[in-house]
Amino acid sequence: MILSALATSVGLNLALTVLLAAAYTLLRGRPPYAEVYAPRRPYAPLEPWLPAAWRRSEDDIHAAAGLDGVVFIRIFVFSIRVFAAAAVLGVGVLLPVNFLGDQLREIDFSDLPYKSIDLFSVSNVQDGSKKLWLHFSAVYIMTAITCYLLYHEYKYISCKRLEYFMTSKPLPQHFTVLVRAIPVSDGVSVSDAVDKFFREYHSSTYLSHTVVHQTGKLRRLLNDAENICTKLTNLKYVHRSSGDAPRKFLGLFGRNDLLGQYQKRLEDVEENVRLEQSDATRRQEIPAAFVSFRSRYGAANAIYIRQSDNPTEWQTEHAPDPHDVYWPFFSTSFMERWIAKFVVFVASILLILVFLLVVAFVQGLTYLEQLKQWLPFLRNILEIAVVSQLVTGYLPSVILLFISSYVPSIMKLFSTMQGFVSVSGIERSACNKMLRFTIWTVFFANVLTGLFLYCICGDIMDKHNI
Template sequence: MIVSALLTAVGLNLLFTVLLFALYSILRKQPGNLSIYAPRLLAAARQADDGETQTRAHFSIDNILPSVGWVRAAWRLSEEDLLASSGLDGVVFMRIFVFCLRVFSVAGIIGIFVLVPVNYLGDQLSIDDFSDLPNKSIDLFSISNVDNGSNRLWFHFSAAYIITTFVCYLLYDEYKYISAKRLSHFMASKPMHHHFTILVRGIPVRSGGSISNTVERFFMDYYPSTYLSHVVVHQTSKLRHLIEIPAAFVCFKSRFGAASCINIPQSDNPTEWVTEPAPEPRDVYWPFFSTSFTQRWISKFIVFVASFFLIIIFLLVAAFVQGLTYLEQLEIWLPFLKNVLKIAVVSQVITGYLPSLLLQLLSSQIPPLMKLFSTMQGYIANSEIEKSACGKMLWFTIWSIFFANVLTGSVTSQLELLLDPKNIPALLAIVVPAQASFFIAYVVTSWTSVSSELTQTMVLLSHLFTCPCSKKESNEKINEPSISYHSEIPRILLFGLLGLTYFILAPLILPFILVYFGLGYIIYRNQLLNIYSPKYDTGGRFWPIVHNTTIFSLVLMHIITIGIFGLKKLPLASSLIVPLPILTLLFNEYCKKRFSPIFQAYSAEALIKKDRGDENSPEMRDFYEKLVTAYRDPALMPLNCSVTSNDRHSPLLSQ
């Protein structure tokens, strides 16, 4: 990509971003749009006013003028307020942006003020005329322009060690901080139903017995002092009768009693009496059950195969998208556009903007599929479904967006390198820098993508089409959506991967990534404040995913750096980089031993302290009574049909 094409992409996306910000600041002021841009605040106001909140307002010129007041409100939002409104998951989500802003602020300073000048002053690409810079390739600013064997490459070597040390320090600090937050959040919480409850699968029912009686006898026999009650799970369907499933939610009198039952095998047969933590009642995905261990195993295998083929299909799509970045390739595919492609503006838009836009649009259709795949696997909770979908999306993003684009068009020409694992660093050193311009354009295009989160375009269009056709009650329940962590977290981590990978190779990408994280920080703070309401709280269990992905990004950067120093005829630097991935993996292993157990289960120390603190609480009697009924399937609850004179609820036939 030439510099002018990059500037065109930057200009277009900057314009779209400013327009979306201005449009949002106007739309949010319109009283009729409160249910779209402030459903959380509207619901809270209606609850406080017993459902009689008025949304009418007199015309004001201020309502049709853009403003930045919402930016100040989002910036002033404290972490304590965020914790109270969005739970620890919301705090962890915003800590990802904080972490990335810290990393790429330092990386940007090193990259722009040290590495970019070093790269630009190189002679490898033999650029003699610098007067016509807009028509030159942005490779001038990459490591490709540094002479082979040049001592200037030691700047890049030093930068690799500095940024690795800094990132590892921040990772440790964040892991420690969020772990402490998780423990303090638990210790400060009121008694929660899922802390006293476990799920038991694979209940062995003998002939002539019932599931309920079997569960009762088993737990009264083995846990007589802590067992409280149980609820057998039923599978309801419009097409089938009510089914008895061999699973139950079992409630205990203490948190420690429930945790003890989870961590000890209950039977010599590992497929019977299988215990696991219960989710919050609001988090249970009631149509979740596959009735047997075999069925769940088969479902996971089918999902694995389907995910694999989805990645293969997307690889073909990525190959087509990559072809758009090369005018000569595009002229071969579409010869009738040859004359049009000679127009400078058209060619710059097509090569600098269109490919990344197409990839953004196509990749946005994948998260619903991954969530569907995770649902098919039989997870018991919406949070577990989203965590599983997050992992699938992460691997899909890494393989189908990053590796697919760096390897497309290069694997065949470098096939002999790919056949020998020893040549993988050399292969990556060749193909990854070649796609620097594409990913810079991809990051720039993402400014518009993240800004479109503000306008909630699809929700707004749906509101405009349905509003004139429907009459809403003043006390009708407001729909408060929840944030899709399974799609948003992998997207953020992709930009972290790109930033660390291209930090050494093409540091020109860093300021654009920094702008993306800055936009995301403000936008998502605003959305969590006004729109998204938590449907569950995992206690920050998404953070280990962030930590592990960042470690992967660092190691990938090290492998590419080893290869690039080899290609640049600086074998000593290549050898001295080798300890870096080893030390990084050792650091990761330490963090796994030190912090991961905190995110898997609470310690006996914490559980017993909480239990002792609740022993003399008068509220516990009422809590135990509600605990018995907390895990009943809503489909089996009696309907409360109140008599009303409203025509919408009157009977179709009257006497």
């Protein structure tokens, strides 16, 4: 990539950032965005939201978004500190050393915008030069700084988490364990098997249990009720903000009473939910149950001590929060979950291999000579300065970001297939997959494919005496 192409990419990204920030500032107080971004009267005078967001303290973030919001912000704080140290060390020390090297060619300052950015990399330092010690020292210094900042952030977040647990009230899920793969013999119900097992092996701490039943229709009704409540809330907010209520003339003409329609639908759904709940106990039992204990210690013993000689039976895990439960996979067996994990593992590897080809193609766009060899019919167009700068400087990042935007959804789908029983478990698994995907595709793939294409491009340039 040439220097002018990099400058073009930076300029376009800055312009888009300013444009999007301005669009958000103008639209955040207008219907229908007002109830999402600005809970205030529509068309109210705009506030300087950027300085206000920058001035927010951690206490404000904790009150608005909880401990998770604070940790999320601390990740950004950590990243800013690491990149600030790297910028000072890289721009202040390594960049001048690389730029003043003579490994590649003599520097022509009059033609600098059309030089490759490799002039600013370690490739421009002579082999065996004593200046290379600066690069090795910079690696150790940045490693030490990063490790120290990680330790500092981990200690800070650990203290916050411990403080949260010490000050929070005990919740039912702290005393409850989810038991799956319950073996049941003929003529014995799941409820009787659970009660007999825990009264025998956890008699001093066992309190009660609740068996999971097949309630797919009930879940659908609850989802419908939640959607109707959301629509009702939004509709009430719009009417309250605009001062406009649905009106009819003589009850015949005018707009439909949407509020009344949604309220009637909600009442019907609530009635169906009550009827379905009354029949839920007579529905088919699933070999899974929520078991409650008298103390946290009893629940912890049930979780961390294997309950059976057969590891595929009486599997215990932390009970999810009632609002965090993901019901579809409660009835899956151990082997079904194991097969699903294996399938997801293979699919994740295939996705990484496919993405390697995408990264290789994107890396190829940054080498103009290689691109001309791949697409000879576009040679005349690529020789135009503006086109070459856009193709080599801006187009690769756009393609990579556009395709990468679909990866989180795919990873979440993979995690959902693994049989997790909580939404947070699905999201945590998807985040772990995204971390591994990012390390292998964005980091290693970029480095390896970039080195490979650099060697190919160098051979082409030597062949044509460029």
